[in-house]
Amino acid sequence: MRTRIKCGWLVGHANGHHTLWRNAELVYEGNSVLFVGERFEGQVDREIDASGKFVAPGFIDTHVHSGHRASHRLISDIGRGDYFGQPFLEISVPREGTRVGGDVRYVRPDDNAATDELTLNARFTIAELLRNGITTFVEFGSQLRVQQALLEVVGELGIRAYLGPGFDSGRWVGGEGGKLVRVLNEASGDREFDLAIEFIERYQGEHADRVRGILVPREIETCTVALMTKAAEAAQERNLPVAIHAAYNIHEVYDIIREHQMTSIELLQKIGLMSDKLNVGHGNFTCDNPLVNYSDSHDLDIMGSHRCSISHCPVNVARRGRFLDNWESYRKAGVNVALGTDTYPRDMILQMRNASYFGKVASGNLKSATAAQVFEAATLGGAHSVGRDDIGRLAPGAKADIIIIGLTGNDTLRMGPVRDPIKSLIDCGIGDDVETVIVDGIVRMENGNIPGIDFAELRRQAQAAGERVWSRWQEWDPNGRTADEMSPYSFPKQN
Numbered sequence: 001m002r003t004r005i006k007c008g009w010l011v012g013h014a015n016g017h018h019t020l021w022r023n024a025e026l027v028y029e030g031n032s033v034l035f036v037g038e039r040f041e042g043q044v045d046r047e048i049d050a051s052g053k054f055v056a057p058g059f060i061d062t063h064v065h066s067g068h069r070a071s072h073r074l075i076s077d078i079g080r081g082d083y084f085g086q087p088f089l090e091i092s093v094p095r096e097g098t099r100v101g102g103d104v105r106y107v108r109p110d111d112n113a114a115t116d117e118l119t120l121n122a123r124f125t126i127a128e129l130l131r132n133g134i135t136t137f138v139e140f141g142s143q144l145r146v147q148q149a150l151l152e153v154v155g156e157l158g159i160r161a162y163l164g165p166g167f168d169s170g171r172w173v174g175g176e177g178g179k180l181v182r183v184l185n186e187a188s189g190d191r192e193f194d195l196a197i198e199f200i201e202r203y204q205g206e207h208a209d210r211v212r213g214i215l216v217p218r219e220i221e222t223c224t225v226a227l228m229t230k231a232a233e234a235a236q237e238r239n240l241p242v243a244i245h246a247a248y249n250i251h252e253v254y255d256i257i258r259e260h261q262m263t264s265i266e267l268l269q270k271i272g273l274m275s276d277k278l279n280v281g282h283g284n285f286t287c288d289n290p291l292v293n294y295s296d297s298h299d300l301d302i303m304g305s306h307r308c309s310i311s312h313c314p315v316n317v318a319r320r321g322r323f324l325d326n327w328e329s330y331r332k333a334g335v336n337v338a339l340g341t342d343t344y345p346r347d348m349i350l351q352m353r354n355a356s357y358f359g360k361v362a363s364g365n366l367k368s369a370t371a372a373q374v375f376e377a378a379t380l381g382g383a384h385s386v387g388r389d390d391i392g393r394l395a396p397g398a399k400a401d402i403i404i405i406g407l408t409g410n411d412t413l414r415m416g417p418v419r420d421p422i423k424s425l426i427d428c429g430i431g432d433d434v435e436t437v438i439v440d441g442i443v444r445m446e447n448g449n450i451p452g453i454d455f456a457e458l459r460r461q462a463q464a465a466g467e468r469v470w471s472r473w474q475e476w477d478p479n480g481r482t483a484d485e486m487s488p489y490s491f492p493k494q495n
């Protein structure tokens, strides 16, 4: 079936770059784009009227930790100084001998009571992504059962996904007095690696090829060199993309230097993981960062020469008092900057705005991190990170992953007069402006509605799940605090 979209504005693609069309047409047939231009002369079976609206390639979110992220709600404006702002140390490092409670991402493999919660986790994640115009996402290393639940909902709601259970050879725990300790469990890493390979072999190409596999050694400092070497070999053998947290955490940066006498980026290169299909999350503490005070760093050069990607999550990073230093030097070095939402909200337009503003400030240059560059990062950058040239763009032959964005600010004055829709979107847009989402040629959201998803019901379930997470905080908090002790309300709560 052929569908024509009549577009007020349209982002096309030619010679490796996005282009802009005014009052133009996009035609797709089956799951592929057939035509981008002023007027299509052939026959069509169906028409979508997006005149006055903005038609663009769907966004690619390269850093998703699934779930409703209730635990992250406790760490706005607070945190332990000795964690240097690293959020996962605050919300997922349990007191030794305990397990993070309430959050289904840490559920025991044999806990069958968690099935409903796993489904909620997956439905909330994918519905939120689609609502914000994200048509492809990369899950960053949740365990097998989380991936299985996501796989099912990917089938049901129709998004495109890179899935694969994460693996590591140990983890951080809270030792005596809350002291940060890294524990090693090589056997568990090997087991998880085998599960990851098995999962990917089984589900690669599932749901009409909307599911692809990705290898995720979770964090460079919690994986042994042997495990990461296995991952590098498997990635090469099977031509798989890889995602890993590295150069992202002050503890990791200095631990790796001390343990390996090289930087995290140098270690990734030595192991054979550094490539154009490597997604480094978040890569903001390379040793080129002046805050690290490392002499003669070549990290950005190494990353650039391999054309590897960073999944830059500007909102989450900024909430922790940090930023990418800096956008311009990464781009100049040839690093592919892709964007991710990481925590909440999963609003790629908000991410682009923050990437742009922080990029300008950190680069000391108003011409840095332009609207065009951050839009590229959210589309072409994401596609490059997983080695694809058929998504993140609208050109004949590319996948029909298309979003339609309203330019009226949901009938308010927020957008003001629109001259350049990319600049208007970055400066004034929000995720809710996305009205229609098409993935693989199928309409998956229309006028803000996702068939099979009741937002009110999902909100209610997520709120209840959040209350459970918060109420169980003391069970595992390394400092034995309740949620209210750890995270006081903004103003004294009176009842």
Ligand SMILES: [Zn+2]
Pocket: 063, 065, 140, 245, 281, 342
């Ligand atoms: Zn992450």
